[in-house]
Amino acid sequence: MVRYIGMRLLLAVGVLWAAYTVTFVILFMVPGDPISAMAAGGMDSGTVSPEQLDAMRAEYGFDQPLPVQYGQYLFAALQGDLGTSVQTGQPVTTAIGQVLWPTVELSIAALVVAVIFGGAIALIATYTNLRWLRETLLAIPPLAISLPTFWIGLLLIQWFSFSWNIFPAMGNDGFSALVLPAITLGLPISALVAQVLAKSLQEAAIDPYVTTARAKGISRIRVHLGHVLRNATLPSLTMVGLIAGNLLAGSVIVETVFSRQGVGQLTVQSVTMQDLPVVQGVVVFGAVVFIAANLIVDLLLPVADPRVTVGRSYA
């Protein structure tokens, strides 16, 4: 077990390094740099001479050969220093730290939405004897997953904020400002949950123990919720890594549409301004979240299901 965890951690470091390196190469291959982006601020340009631009590049080390820059950045990153934002002069870790909580808050709320909606659809669709209801419910997830997030967001704002004035359309203030963004972000994920859960519920429902349980006189609903659901939850657990990725990616759009502070908006801002250290930092952060989520799930699986053992297949 210890050996397994060690291997997984080593693998995680490798994945992180790869993510870091690929981002670095891509970012530095893109034309333009943060200095010109900053000097173009407002496009009232033409007043900054090429010499001035060069001097500023030197100030931030952007004039060094790429391998040297890469080495410097990587060395600092190993010590937990992700560099300094060109735009604000803030350490990147601080910049991410400052906006982390709103995104975590939003992700948790979206997860709750996803589990409630997704779980309900899957449970009802597999429990009901009404064919039309089942087929209608099962048609919802593919539909919901194909709806663009920004469109759902704008629609919700239009109705619940602009027309009926129930929730605010923007901001980070309090629970009411969290409702619409959480639904927007949670909806596509609930579709994912519904799809996978419904499938495993259907499979678990024809297992022999269900017949046994029914024969013992346990009611259908109790079998469904008490036995079938417990067995069917496991495959859904493996999706946690995927969901974490979706939450992060979705936050970029949701935070923009709802004018919320957060990691997503930081990403948009830093990409626009080509604030390379921040973009790099956000990518590394995303990789860490993704890796951690997957690792935790893998380690938890044996706890949730004694039939699963870890280690051999990997080692």
Added chain:
Amino acid sequence: MLPGLAPKRKTQLMTDHTSRFPSSRLRIPTAGLLIGSLSLVAACGGNGGGAAGNGGPVGDPEPGGTLSFAVGSDDGCIDPQQTGSNDSIYPSRQLVDSLTDQDPETGEIAPWLAEEWEINDDATEYTFTLREGVTFADGTPLDAEVVAANLDRATELGSRGHITLSYIEGYEETEVIDDQTFTVRFEEPSAQFLQATSTHALGILHPDSVELSDDERCESVEGSGPFVLESYTPDSSITMTAREGYDWGSEVWDNQGEPYVDGIEFTIVPESGVRAGSLQSGQVDVIGNIAPQDLPQLESANAQILPRTNPGMPFGLGLNQEEELFQDEAVREAISLGIDREEIVNTAYTEDTPASTSVVASTTPDHVDLSEYLQHDPDAAREVLEDAGWELGDDEVYERDGERLEFTILWFDNAPTNAPTLELIQQQLNSTGFDVSLEEGQVAEFGTRVAESSFDIIWRNATRADADILRTSYGPSSPYLIEDEELFETLRELSAEPDPDARAEIAAEAQEQVVSQYYTVPVVDLTTTLASRAEVHGVRFDSGSRVYLNDVWIEESAQ
């Protein structure tokens, strides 16, 4: 709104909108931010700039309430000396006062912190006399020493301060004569400096703020302005409260005393549709950066639409004079004759946007109407080309000595109107006998491409409410690499002439010299559009099409 025009424009926009729906929507985060920075371009607009948006007769100002103002982006900096985009200038402008102010309608410079000033004959020495009794919120007086410290420190600003830096180019020193009097000296004539003192970029900061590092100043600054910064959360919100005891407002404003509202809350709302909807539903009072497609909706909701054309260099085509093709005057003139400005304005812009009539926009002081040079006449364009030896080839493109009349226009997605405009220009020129390609550049490389003149033709603009824009745009350091000693001589005279009337004459001459040579082909005078709720009054454009909010008041029923 002209009833005849409106439906046509609406259809056009909707067609465009539908066909590009998914991709254009997804690009909104970026586009929104870019527009923000771009909007720098935007300056005071069509209404001439005074107190804009007073629909009908309104009563006396009713004090109270907090003004909620939604903008599209955030520069990440609240220091007026280091912000470049309109969306960030709106808030930072409210925190500081400037030495002078500029009347947006006449372009005249008016007293503000400085009661009077004198300029020597070659515009190298400016002596200002400050008004007495101006203080910062903690009681520190704003005196000559403070101004000197501000100017000295401004020369050390980093790249974020490039606008400020360009305004004090050639700065030598500030000599403090007494508490209220000081002289600013330049190494070379700098007639533009007087107008520069009226801008946000030379707003005066508290001596403590002056001493902070560039980055620290971005997080929080203190000025003597009508509003005091309460809190700033990057990419999210900026709140400020009215300064108690403020009574040194600019003479251009209606209200020189304390602001009518208790405070202002700026919210950053990147999505233009969300800004428009929030205004309609009363969640915010004023919004910036109106997209053309949101206009009909806002008008039908009785919002006040506040347009103002940006002064400075209009959006147009800058021709790189190092390219042999553009050294041919016939080619330059034919490009201008091939462009139908009216069609462009009617298709891609709001109805308040005018077609360009000179190489500076109509709201720029000293602008002269030279539209006789800027007519649309494709037949004349062909004639000019044929007289210069160009012949129409089999593929409907002109050729001369084996050389085809082809070039690439570099443009940036920094305004939502750019894409449709450039597509139209391409169509118009191609039907005249050119072979035009379009290259969309990364916004982040804009600065480099301009500074290094790496383009055949570039589509751009720049905001400045002073004729000095002629020197920076078309002078010896112009990105178009113009070589025209006669023109440069005129521009030198321009920067050395402090007398407003004499300067206007020189500016008119310079405009004609640039227009008649077609070094640049101006197309549209970009117009900034804001909107406010019907119950909000007194939103006032400054000469650069940014806003003053000291005159703003909210009807009591809506506070």
